[in-house]
Amino acid sequence: MPDSVIFGMEVFLNGLMAGVLYALVALGFVLIYKASGIFNYAQGVMALFAALTLVGIMEGQVPFSHLINAVFGTKVHHFGWEVPALLAIALTVVVMIALAWIVNKLIFRHLVGQEPIILFMATIGLAYFLEGFGDVMWGADIKKLDVGLPQGMNSAIDDVTFGIFGYGFFIDNLDLVATVVAALLVTGLVMFAQYSKHGRAMRAVADDHQAALSVGISLNFIWVMVWSLAGFVALVAGIMWGTKMGVQFSLSLIALKALPVLMLGGFTSIPGAIVGGLIIGVGEKMFEFAIGPLVGGATENWFAYMLALIFLVFRPQGLFGEKIIERV
Numbered sequence: 001m002p003d004s005v006i007f008g009m010e011v012f013l014n015g016l017m018a019g020v021l022y023a024l025v026a027l028g029f030v031l032i033y034k035a036s037g038i039f040n041y042a043q044g045v046m047a048l049f050a051a052l053t054l055v056g057i058m059e060g061q062v063p064f065s066h067l068i069n070a071v072f073g074t075k076v077h078h079f080g081w082e083v084p085a086l087l088a089i090a091l092t093v094v095v096m097i098a099l100a101w102i103v104n105k106l107i108f109r110h111l112v113g114q115e116p117i118i119l120f121m122a123t124i125g126l127a128y129f130l131e132g133f134g135d136v137m138w139g140a141d142i143k144k145l146d147v148g149l150p151q152g153m154n155s156a157i158d159d160v161t162f163g164i165f166g167y168g169f170f171i172d173n174l175d176l177v178a179t180v181v182a183a184l185l186v187t188g189l190v191m192f193a194q195y196s197k198h199g200r201a202m203r204a205v206a207d208d209h210q211a212a213l214s215v216g217i218s219l220n221f222i223w224v225m226v227w228s229l230a231g232f233v234a235l236v237a238g239i240m241w242g243t244k245m246g247v248q249f250s251l252s253l254i255a256l257k258a259l260p261v262l263m264l265g266g267f268t269s270i271p272g273a274i275v276g277g278l279i280i281g282v283g284e285k286m287f288e289f290a291i292g293p294l295v296g297g298a299t300e301n302w303f304a305y306m307l308a309l310i311f312l313v314f315r316p317q318g319l320f321g322e323k324i325i326e327r328v
Contacts, residue, residue, distance in 0.1 A: 006165045006167050007289070008286070008289060008290075009165075009169070010161075010167075010169045010170065011285045011288075011289045012282060012285070012286060013171055014170075014171065014175075015282035015283070015285030015286060016179075016278055016281060017171065017172065017176070017178070018175075018281035018284075018285065019261075019277040019278035019279065019280055019281020019282060020175065020178050020179045020277060020278070021175070021178055021237075021240055021241060021244070021277075021281075022254075022258060022261050022277040022280055022281055023182055023273050023274045023276065023277025023278070024178065024181075024182055024185075024233065024237040024240060024277075025043065025044060025047060025234075025237045025241075025254050025255060025257070025258040025261075026258040026261040026262050026265065026276065027182075027185060027189070027233045027237075027270065028040070028043040028046065028230040028233040029043050029255075029258060029262055029267070030262070030265075030267065030268065030270055030272070030273045031189070031229050031230045031233065031270075032226055032230050033268065034193070034202065034203070034226075035202040035203075035222060035223070035226035036108075036119070036205060036222075036223060037116055037119070038116070038123060039116075039119075039120050039123065039267070040123045041120065041123040041124045041127050041255070042124075042126040042127035042130060043234060043255055044127075044251075044252040044253065044254050044256070045127045045128075045130045045131050045134075045255070046099075046130065046230065046234035047235070047237045047238040047241065047251065047252070047254065047255075048130075048131070048238065048247070048249065048251045049130050049133075049234075049238075050095075050231065050234050050235035050239075051145060051235075051238030051239065051242035051247045051251060052134045052138040052143070052247055053096075053134075053137075053138070054088055054089065054092045054145065054147075054235070054238070054239065054242075055138070055143045055144075055145050055242070055247050056138045057083050057088040057091050057092060058083050058084075058085060058088040058147075059078065059082060059143075060078050060079040060080060060081045060082050060083060061077065061079075061138065061139075062076050062077060062078060062079060063137050064136060064137055065077050065078075065139070066136070085146075085147040085148055088147075089235070089239075092235055093231075093232060093235065096228065096231030096234065097228045099227075099231060100224050100225075100227035100230075100231050101224050101228075103126065103227055104220060104223045104227060107122055107126065108223055109219075109223075112213075112219060127252075131249065131252060135249070140249060142246050142247065142248040143242075143246065143247040143248070144246060144247070145243050145246070145247050147239060149173075149174055149177050149239075149243055150173035150174065150177065151174045151243065152172065152173055153170050153171065153172065153173070154172070154173050154176060157169055157171045158170070158171075172244075174240065174243060174244055177240075181240070182274060183274075185233065185236065186270055186271060186273075186274050189229075189270050190270050190271060198222070198225060202222055202225070202226060204217055205219060205222045205223075237254070238251070241254055257280070257304060259305075259308065260276075260304035260305055260308035261273060261277045261280050261304075263276070263312060263318060264276035264279055264280065264307070264308060264311055264318055264319060265277070265279075265318050265319055265320055266317055266318030266320040267318065269318070269319075269320035271320060272318060272319055272320030275319060275320065276318065276319065279307075280304045283303060283304070283307060284299070284300045284303045287299050287300075288300050
């Protein structure tokens with residue numbers, strides 16, 4: 001078998017793994033849009049904030065320590081203890097639920113029935129606030145996140161592929177864990193949305209806020225629940241991305257790569273987020289492998305958006321999104 005074909009197979013597999021990580025971010029967008037019709041620009045920053053909070057809790061860091069030291073002239077940075085990873089994750093989930101309640105209480109409960117563009121602008125403001133708040137709360141330095149997830153090359157895949165092709169494929173153990181986690185998340189979220197009482201209420205709220213209120217559905221409860229779920233998904237994405245590349249403020253930019261994923265999979269489809277992520281991940285890796293050398297490389301920076309633009313022209317609802325028909 002030619003070497004180029006073997007290398008292409010390895011690139012394809014790594015593209016699938018990258019697509020899963022993109023899809024984890026896109027899931028948060030889908031959840032909130034599906035329940036409220038809000039495109040949550042702050043989802044990437046929520047992943048960053050969750051990862052910052054997790055690291056801070058694990059390391060026993062004093063929140064707002066830089067601000068406290070500047071105001072009172074102290075030198076307090078840590079409590080002097082470390083928190084086990086599982087307990088820290090549970091505490092971070094509590095923080096994200098509290099954040100969901102605060103966001104609904106202070107912002108979105110006052111915007112019921114407003115135009116989608118107003119809700120979207122509110123999430124832009126929320127994104128910049130959370131980014132600055134996270135900076136003040138936990139500091140802006142790059143942090144290492146280690147919750148015990150396996151990392152590095154998977155030796156079993158390396159041995160098997162070396163035995164077959166005479167060349168071992170490099171597949172990161174963290175990417176394999178992310179794949180399993182994403183599959184479990186999608187399965188759980190689909191079952192919740194389709195078969196649970198609150199899942200059906202969530203879809204009703206997305207269709208019409210006022211109609212949902214008129215039949216006794218608590219809009220406040222549904223929005224808090226959905227933002228809490230999105231916060232949990234953001235935490236999962238933050239753990240995966242933070243473990244992979246460190247917890248830094250550029251982590252919030254992963255939301256930009258989730259946009260093409262949503263355009264391909266559809267803004268209202270949970271499985272579509274995964275499929276769209278896989279298509280983007282594989283597409284950009286294979287395009288760079290096959291076409292990149294011919295055009296000077298760096299095609300991964302724009303391929304996903306070019307593909308998304310094509311979908312917007314010919315299938316704006318995405319592969320799995322609901323086609324909206326309005327009576328005129």
